[in-house]
Amino acid sequence: xxxxxxxxxxxxxxxxxxxxxxxxxxxxxxxxxxxxxxxxxxxxxxxxxxxxxxxxxxxxxxxxxxxxxxxxxxxxxxxxxxxxxxxxxxxxxxxxxxxxxxxxxxxxxxxxxxxxxxxxxxxxxxxxxxxxxxxxxxxxxxxxxxxxxxxxxxxxxxxxxxxxxxxxxxxxxxxxxxxxxxxxxxxxxxxxxxxxxxxxxxxxxxxxxxxxxxxxxxxxxxxxxxxxxxxxxxxxxxxxxxxxxxxxxxxxxxxxxxxxxxxxxxxxxxxxxxxxxxxxxxxxxxxxxxxxxxxxxxxxxxxxxxxxxxxxxxxxxxxxxxxxxxxxxxxxxxxxxxxxxxxxxxxxxxxxxxxxxxxxxxxxxxxxxxxxxxxxxxxxxxxxxxxxxxxxxxxxxxxxxxxxxxxxxxxxxxxxxxxxxxxxxxxxxxxxxxxxxxxxxxxxxxx
Amino acid sequence: xxxxxxxxxxxxxxxxxxxxxxxxxxxxxxxxxxxxxxxxxxxxxxxxxxxxxxxxxxxxxxxxxxxxxxxxxxxxxxxxxxxxxxxxxxxxxxxxxxxxxxxxxxxxxxxxxxxxxxxxxxxxxxxxxxxxxxxxxxxxxxxxxxxxxxxxxxxxxxxxxxxxxxxxxxxxxxxxxxxxxxxxxxxxxxxxxxxxxxxxxxxxxxxxxxxxxxxxxxxxxxxxxxxxxxxxxxxxxxxxxxxxxxxxxxxxxxxxxxxxxxxxxxxxxxxxxxxxxxxxxxxxxxxxxxxxxxxxxxxxxxxxxxxxxxxxxxxxxxxxxxxxxxxxxxxxxxxxxxxxxxxxxxxxxxxxxxxxxxxxxxxxxxxxxxxxxxxxxxxxxxxxxxxxxxxxxxxxxxxxxxxxxxxxxxxxxxxxxxxxxxxxxxxxxxxxxxxxxxxxxxxxxxx
Numbered sequence: 001x002x003x004x005x006x007x008x009x010x011x012x013x014x015x016x017x018x019x020x021x022x023x024x025x026x027x028x029x030x031x032x033x034x035x036x037x038x039x040x041x042x043x044x045x046x047x048x049x050x051x052x053x054x055x056x057x058x059x060x061x062x063x064x065x066x067x068x069x070x071x072x073x074x075x076x077x078x079x080x081x082x083x084x085x086x087x088x089x090x091x092x093x094x095x096x097x098x099x100x101x102x103x104x105x106x107x108x109x110x111x112x113x114x115x116x117x118x119x120x121x122x123x124x125x126x127x128x129x130x131x132x133x134x135x136x137x138x139x140x141x142x143x144x145x146x147x148x149x150x151x152x153x154x155x156x157x158x159x160x161x162x163x164x165x166x167x168x169x170x171x172x173x174x175x176x177x178x179x180x181x182x183x184x185x186x187x188x189x190x191x192x193x194x195x196x197x198x199x200x201x202x203x204x205x206x207x208x209x210x211x212x213x214x215x216x217x218x219x220x221x222x223x224x225x226x227x228x229x230x231x232x233x234x235x236x237x238x239x240x241x242x243x244x245x246x247x248x249x250x251x252x253x254x255x256x257x258x259x260x261x262x263x264x265x266x267x268x269x270x271x272x273x274x275x276x277x278x279x280x281x282x283x284x285x286x287x288x289x290x291x292x293x294x295x296x297x298x299x300x301x302x303x304x305x306x307x308x309x310x311x312x313x314x315x316x317x318x319x320x321x322x323x324x325x326x327x328x329x330x331x332x333x334x335x336x337x338x339x340x341x342x343x344x345x346x347x348x349x350x351x352x353x354x355x356x357x358x359x360x361x362x363x364x365x366x367x368x369x370x371x372x373x374x375x376x377x378x379x380x381x382x383x384x385x386x387x388x389x390x391x392x393x394x395x396x397x398x399x400x401x402x403x404x405x406x407x408x409x410x411x412x413x414x415x416x417x418x419x420x421x422x423x424x425x426x427x428x429x430x431x432x433x434x435x436x437x438x439x440x441x442x443x444x445x446x447x
Numbered sequence: 448x449x450x451x452x453x454x455x456x457x458x459x460x461x462x463x464x465x466x467x468x469x470x471x472x473x474x475x476x477x478x479x480x481x482x483x484x485x486x487x488x489x490x491x492x493x494x495x496x497x498x499x500x501x502x503x504x505x506x507x508x509x510x511x512x513x514x515x516x517x518x519x520x521x522x523x524x525x526x527x528x529x530x531x532x533x534x535x536x537x538x539x540x541x542x543x544x545x546x547x548x549x550x551x552x553x554x555x556x557x558x559x560x561x562x563x564x565x566x567x568x569x570x571x572x573x574x575x576x577x578x579x580x581x582x583x584x585x586x587x588x589x590x591x592x593x594x595x596x597x598x599x600x601x602x603x604x605x606x607x608x609x610x611x612x613x614x615x616x617x618x619x620x621x622x623x624x625x626x627x628x629x630x631x632x633x634x635x636x637x638x639x640x641x642x643x644x645x646x647x648x649x650x651x652x653x654x655x656x657x658x659x660x661x662x663x664x665x666x667x668x669x670x671x672x673x674x675x676x677x678x679x680x681x682x683x684x685x686x687x688x689x690x691x692x693x694x695x696x697x698x699x700x701x702x703x704x705x706x707x708x709x710x711x712x713x714x715x716x717x718x719x720x721x722x723x724x725x726x727x728x729x730x731x732x733x734x735x736x737x738x739x740x741x742x743x744x745x746x747x748x749x750x751x752x753x754x755x756x757x758x759x760x761x762x763x764x765x766x767x768x769x770x771x772x773x774x775x776x777x778x779x780x781x782x783x784x785x786x787x788x789x790x791x792x793x794x795x796x797x798x799x800x801x802x803x804x805x806x807x808x809x810x811x812x813x814x815x816x817x818x819x820x821x822x823x824x825x826x827x828x829x830x831x832x833x834x835x836x837x838x839x840x841x842x843x844x845x846x847x848x849x850x851x852x853x854x855x856x857x858x859x860x861x862x863x864x865x866x867x868x869x870x871x872x873x874x875x876x877x878x879x880x881x882x883x884x885x886x887x888x889x890x891x892x893x894x
Contacts, residue, residue, distance in 0.1 A: 092473065
């Protein structure tokens, strides 16, 4: 690292340097905030200290990816040990086998796994695998839901009232300018949790849909769970139409011991994983039925889906992930969900006391606040106008700068096992202060 | 890890377990070999010991990704230190800034960087960025060249005589079954290093091509460099037709201090990086001109290319990468290339002594053997029939099992700075023995 005197170690100074070498000064839009992002010096458990020495409580956990907070000793120890043995080889390691065994035993629903490097790669591989298996070109996904940056997976994630079209047949809206029309034409959009409309839409493309892609608790839609009726209806539709049910559990695998999918009476054919299963290191995984996963088998006479990846299944990510998931056992899941529920309850109390038009949605160890009195039940209801978005940013900044609380920029919390009642109390007190302070602005939004 | 007694610690026993949980028993086709892959116990420098205690010399370096071999002490130390401070945050770190500064200073050609998690992600982001900037839907790429697993980037990577079509207008052949026709239609294929045909083909799609994607020393095409005339001709074509020149240097950045691109009189607009820049950890990066990279800027009024990634620019990969690239200074590049050249020369001697129809291609610290007397100059010339492929596998197995030498399965070596004259001598001796042993089979191939 460049030697700098401490006067140069301000968040603004680092960002000024960053602007010379990184587009917009960041490598992930997630960390951007005005007038500049903040830079971490060190982090332990649920506390992050920035380079100016300010300590904050972390309720974001790197976008839900750290189930045990920062620098967990058991993970640090296991990785430190593996470091001495190497980090990547043109050969296998027992680490990938042991971790796949753990995930399959844990899930009870997965038969085979393939590791990749990110959630984006996991969803891309899931979609490609679905196309091979069904020999169909299109996918269907929910309006507003985020599934990484693969063109097909990201359609309509940011659809807005100006372009989303009729709810009976939502437009397919690309996220990135210049997305080829061919990709747009191959994605069907349906309204989340709306059984009748979704089935109608799917029926119009009955012979073309390789998979129906679902995040069972989609953060960007509004962070409320898919109903069992909805998932069942789609499952039944896929059985009738030789299509696959593909779950994106990159974020939601934390919801139950065996993932959010354990909440439903039917099982997905394929599941994309990522985030917490890496124990803080880059990872993604595709899990599913043997019969379908077989299209990836390198022993096949014809390679139907040739697939590799330089860092896929590397022993650092698979070791860290295994330790993290071993620690996140049934008891840990239960106690984390209980703590998150407690926090949600305390924030609901804060909302009542401050008497502000705010609602909460969520599942398991995740929840999200909405600046509207009634909790949204659809993407279009949860959609934020520019005015709302600006107010949320202001509120998030208030929490970050004045209350030393780190939250996801949608006003969401993704808990880690290192949080305790103490931090939850700090959170609900901070929220109460914030709600009182922002009350006039919050009430104005309703008009 | 499951506790096992040592009798269970055979490569076959691990693979048997793997087959129950991983499709085909592997998570990367690269590591697969018949009847089973081999599993690493530990690795140091250029030596890997498998779980049965067999030590081998590593000339593959995890598919060219480890420029300093395994467990380099400076990288281990830096990562061990960062581990104590955390591995990923919803905030920035100075590590990403310092590393971007280093890469930009080193290159002299890059103006801005964005980090991602893999070479696949880097190429995908490069293609998407090209489409935004030019507002054109298609890309052009070379027949046979590998650019990761994004549908558009992987077209015609495995084209064969049965489907590749007329060399004047090569067919676009998808790698994965079920690839949508829309994606196929958006990729134009040209024959590498063939200026006249390539320009003719590009001209037929002059208004539609967002970028021409080139790996300057494409491993799968045959591992020979693009000629300066070829690169210049494409560069000039892109200037005339409002298109971008996009280099995939995920593998080739090792060739010169400032990448293989430093060998040419013209500069690419965008460059995808990966492999060695991660210091053994998952990484990818997009580098290029500020004006183009700006489409990713989160400060824009309209987000033209919204983009994030949970583990992008994480401080482990950027710290390991910075240390690795600092150590890979001008002197180290020169001395590594000299050693690889020496190895190539010694193997050429072995070929002469054994009098076998084998040729070598390569650049910098990489070379590849071809089981044909004259070095191929095109993908179609380098293309291996099933018979050739089987013989190469047999030869690679011989080296691995009898000579304890690890090579890439195309019969290629990607050197690391931990190799010395001693290992090079072992390599050329082993090759000589192998060539003599395989001579009848090698000669038979020529008929």
